[in-house]
Amino acid sequence: MILKAKVYNKIFAFQSLKEVMSKANEEKSGDELVGIAAKSASERVAAKLVLSNLTLEDIYNNPVIPYEEDEVTRAIYDGLNLRIYQEIKSWTVGYLREYILDHKTTGENLLHISRGLTSEMIAAVAKLMSTMDLVCGSKKLRVQSHCNTTLGIPGTLAFRCQPNHPTDSVEGMLASLKEGLAYGSGDAVIGINPVEDNVETVSRLLDTVKNFMIKWEIPTQNCVLAHVTTQMKAIEKGAPVDLVFQSIAGTHKANDAFGVSAAILDEAFALAQRKGSATGPNLMYFETGQGSEVSLDAHLGVDMMTLEARTYGFARGYRPFMTNNVSGFIGPETIYSGREVIRADLEDLFMGKLHGLPMGIAPCYTNHMKADQNDQEMGTLLCAMAGSNFFMGVPGGDDVMLSYQDTSYHDDASTREILGLRPLPEFEQWLEKMGILENGKLTERAGDPSIFDK
Amino acid sequence: MGVENNELEKVIIQSVMEELARKGLLSQKGKDHMMSAAMMDTPIVPNLQSEEMVTFPPQEEMQIANPFNADAVRAMKKLTPARIGIGRAGTRPKTMSLLRFLADHAVAQDAVFLDVSEEFLQRMNMMSVQSAAASKDEFLQRPELGRRLSEEAAKSIAEKCEKNVQVQILIVDGLSSSAIEANIPDLLPALMQGLKSSGIKVGAPFFIKNGRVWVQDHVASIVNCDVVISLIGERPGLGTAESLSAYMIYRPDENTVEADRTVISNIHKGGIPPAEAGAHLTDVIKQILSAKASGVKLNQQK
Ligand code: B12
Numbered sequence: 186m187i188l189k190a191k192v193y194n195k196i197f198a199f200q201s202l203k204e205v206m207s208k209a210n211e212e213k214s215g216d217e218l219v220g221i222a223a224k225s226a227s228e229r230v231a232a233k234l235v236l237s238n239l240t241l242e243d244i245y246n247n248p249v250i251p252y253e254e255d256e257v258t259r260a261i262y263d264g265l266n267l268r269i270y271q272e273i274k275s276w277t278v279g280y281l282r283e284y285i286l287d288h289k290t291t292g293e294n295l296l297h298i299s300r301g302l303t304s305e306m307i308a309a310v311a312k313l314m315s316t317m318d319l320v321c322g323s324k325k326l327r328v329q330s331h332c333n334t335t336l337g338i339p340g341t342l343a344f345r346c347q348p349n350h351p352t353d354s355v356e357g358m359l360a361s362l363k364e365g366l367a368y369g370s371g372d373a374v375i376g377i378n379p380v381e382d383n384v385e386t387v388s389r390l391l392d393t394v395k396n397f398m399i400k401w402e403i404p405t406q407n408c409v410l411a412h413v414t415t416q417m418k419a420i421e422k423g424a425p426v427d428l429v430f431q432s433i434a435g436t437h438k439a440n441d442a443f444g445v446s447a448a449i450l451d452e453a454f455a456l457a458q459r460k461g462s463a464t465g466p467n468l469m470y471f472e473t474g475q476g477s478e479v480s481l482d483a484h485l486g487v488d489m490m491t492l493e494a495r496t497y498g499f500a501r502g503y504r505p506f507m508t509n510n511v512s513g514f515i516g517p518e519t520i521y522s523g524r525e526v527i528r529a530d531l532e533d534l535f536m537g538k539l540h541g542l543p544m545g546i547a548p549c550y551t552n553h554m555k556a557d558q559n560d561q562e563m564g565t566l567l568c569a570m571a572g573s574n575f576f577m578g579v580p581g582g583d584d585v586m587l588s589y590q591d592t593s594y595h596d597d598a599s600t601r602e603i604l605g606l607r608p609l610p611e612f613e614q615w616l617e618k619m620g621i622l623e624n625g626k627l628t629e630r631a632g633d634p635s636i637f638d639k
Numbered sequence: 640m641g642v643e644n645n646e647l648e649k650v651i652i653q654s655v656m657e658e659l660a661r662k663g664l665l666s667q668k669g670k671d672h673m674m675s676a677a678m679m680d681t682p683i684v685p686n687l688q689s690e691e692m693v694t695f696p697p698q699e700e701m702q703i704a705n706p707f708n709a710d711a712v713r714a715m716k717k718l719t720p721a722r723i724g725i726g727r728a729g730t731r732p733k734t735m736s737l738l739r740f741l742a743d744h745a746v747a748q749d750a751v752f753l754d755v756s757e758e759f760l761q762r763m764n765m766m767s768v769q770s771a772a773a774s775k776d777e778f779l780q781r782p783e784l785g786r787r788l789s790e791e792a793a794k795s796i797a798e799k800c801e802k803n804v805q806v807q808i809l810i811v812d813g814l815s816s817s818a819i820e821a822n823i824p825d826l827l828p829a830l831m832q833g834l835k836s837s838g839i840k841v842g843a844p845f846f847i848k849n850g851r852v853w854v855q856d857h858v859a860s861i862v863n864c865d866v867v868i869s870l871i872g873e874r875p876g877l878g879t880a881e882s883l884s885a886y887m888i889y890r891p892d893e894n895t896v897e898a899d900r901t902v903i904s905n906i907h908k909g910g911i912p913p914a915e916a917g918a919h920l921t922d923v924i925k926q927i928l929s930a931k932a933s934g935v936k937l938n939q940q941k
Pocket of ligand 1: 378379381410411412413431433442443444480481586588813814851853871873884897898899900901902903905
């Protein structure tokens with residue numbers, strides 16, 4: 186394993202694979218905060234150069250966090266297909282990049298080698314990829330999943346309708362839900378973040394959405410994004426849960442901080458299978474994002490991007506219906522600017538897809554970072570071109586409960602029309618039946634929540 | 640100059656130009672240039688004394704063209720602060736929605752850098768200390784500094800605060816000072832009253848500047864209380880910069896994880912009103928004290 190590189194007249198030596206991995210990253214404030222980012226532009230290139238020459242076997246033999254100490258590492262290694270790994274272990278990371286981009290390599294080929302790639306290998310190759318590289322790679326990969334409806338069908342783009350309310354008011358939530366549906370948002374899931382994390386609130390919201398779906402015959406899935414343990418109690422008490430939600434992270438320590446573990450997720454998945462209300466087989470909804478480990482001081486000296494890949498390695502065993510990445514959600518200490526968010530979104534979309542996950546992106550920003558609406562809209566279009574399966578849908582782009590900005594109902598409709606993408610088929614039929622959509626375009630009637638008030 | 644005069648002048652200029660051009664004394668380009676100058680109307684000088692100005696239409700105004708049921712849309716808008724019933728231009732927002740969004744973003748960005756005023760702290764009659772973050776910039780970029788007390792703060796707390804109480808209340812600016820000034824005057828008395836009437840022993844509340852959630856663990860290690868509760872400013876949103884959270888933990892130690900905390904968020908006039916939150920938080924604290932646990936561990940016992 187060669188950890189030394191010469192960039193023109195300067196020589197750079199690195200101590201470990203972990204160091205190479207962090208220094209090969211594009212600039213992000215979270216890596217700088219932890220003190221593991223490259224010190225100069227040349228050092229960054231040197232790290233990329235070293236990385237490009239490492240083999241997949243080198244990476245396999247040097248997990249950034251030891252197997253014995255970390256449940257996430259164990260999930261990644263135990264879930265690996267060793268036969269496929271054996272076939273490709275001599276590839277260098279640089280070769281892997283070219284293989285991914287090669288015209289002869291199809292999405293199917295990529296999903297095949299995916300099973301023999303550890304999360305660190307996937308992170309490594311993404312570190313060698315530019316913006317367009319990431320878009321090209323992502324676009325090839327199409328992962329479908331099925332809960333009540335099928336997500337990820339080529340030519341479609343779906344949205345989570347996110348009708349959050351600052352007091353969990355059922356009527357207030359319904360008002361935002363109707364507005365979202367009237368713009369064609371809500372085919373991925375109708376997902377509410379509750380203010381109060383208790384069984385009563387969670388069950389009330391689940392029942393309300395489920396009844397609304399039944400009354401208006403809406404082909405989609407419901408979810409209330411409380412802590413997983415609260416949702417499990419709600420299921421036990423008979424609440425209708427299509428998708429079980431949980432935030433997850435890339436280290437055992439960060440997952441402890443989130444109050445989750447493989448054992449809890451196993452139990453949740455089993456419960457969804459036995460007592461959930463959906464068809465399945467995909468019943469989980471995960472949320473991830475670069476920086477949560479840094480924010481919880483649970484990064485163990487590993488860079489944010491590699492940790493994000495590890496999070497996907499942890500997720501894939503649960504065959505989720507959707508994995509949503511929210512990298513701009515935390516603040517400037519982890520992701521400083523619009524430029525950093527866009528880069529993170531593209532990295533995450535690619536890394537998630539190469540893990541075989543049905544990925545969606547929330548190109549979002551908070552008011553304490555250096556990003557604005559223009560950055561967000563650029564990120565959205567790029568991720569849509571790269572084939573994100575879904576985005577969020579927030580009234581006017583402003584989440585009045587979580588206090589951040591995300592794709593709006595307007596952005597949802599715009600993105601579909603700009604790129605000629607369609608809603609999920611059953612949902613499109615429903616939109617046509619309701620008179621909201623015609624030939625893939627909003628009708629005169631669209632955007633009016635009162636069509637549900639007959 | 641009157642309109643007719645103006646028209647007449649244009650006609651005269653035009654004929655002179657044409658004549659000059661015909662005689663080859665003026666190029667086509669020169670002619671076009673002068674013609675367009677002559678066609679221009681006299682500029683209107685803005686009247687800076689006028690009281691007239693451009694403002695946003697009222698937020699509650701329904702912006703949908705020909706809605707199915709306009710009253711229903713108006714009623715919906717009353718039910719949520721979310722941006723609904725705002726109409727569209729094609730698939731895009733209307734001009735006023737776009738500009739209002741930009742204005743709200745500008746205000747929210749500024750809110751992060753405000754400090755809780757000295758005057759407010761004096762009025763509340765509270766001791767005030769600081770985290771290890773010396774400035775707002777440092778606070779934003781280096782979260783670990785906002786998570787512990789400055790040495791001076793640790794010393795004053797050790798000297799001045801009552802030890803071994805059941806509950807210690809902290810007021811922490813976090814990401815919004817506006818949240819503190821807007822909610823604490825109603826919330827704090829209601830909470831103190833609730834705890835005292837339940838016979839719970841409470842230490843004197845104090846303020847921590849540039850603090851994050853974890854700073855409560857540092858305080859608890861000094862005052863040795865059962866429950867420490869931080870009333871802390873949430874990151875400001877476009878809708879409101881006044882949202883406050885209460886983070887509570889039972890006897891934090893070196894094995895504490897984030898999931899051991901209980902949080903009640905969205906305390907503000909458009910969410911859980913501060914006076915009501917006092918009673919709600921009292922109930923939660925009582926549950927924590929009797930279960931000797933908080934966070935996910937508390938929920939598991941329920
Ligand atoms: C940002 C944020 C996060 C970030 C935290 C990173 C960060 N640096 O702040 C991330 C993405 C990691 C996160 C994760 C989760 N969050 Co959160 N989060 C928020 C949000 C939007 C803003 C928080 C804020 O302004 N903090 C103020 C600053 C000053 O605090 P800080 O010291 O810088 O940061 C700490 C807090 O933010 C805290 N924190 C953030 N979320 C949560 C949730 C819980 C249960 C706890 C105990 C602590 C906690 O963690 C940070 C590190 O100490 C709030 C919504 C709101 N309106 O407040 C929801 C909110 C607090 N989160 C919530 C939830 C449910 C979660 C999750 C449990 C989701 C899940 N099912 O896994 C996870 C796990 C949390 C954990 N145990 O660590 C709920 C809590 C509901 C409740 N009453 O229990 C809220 C109210 C949103 C909601 N209504 O859905 N979250």
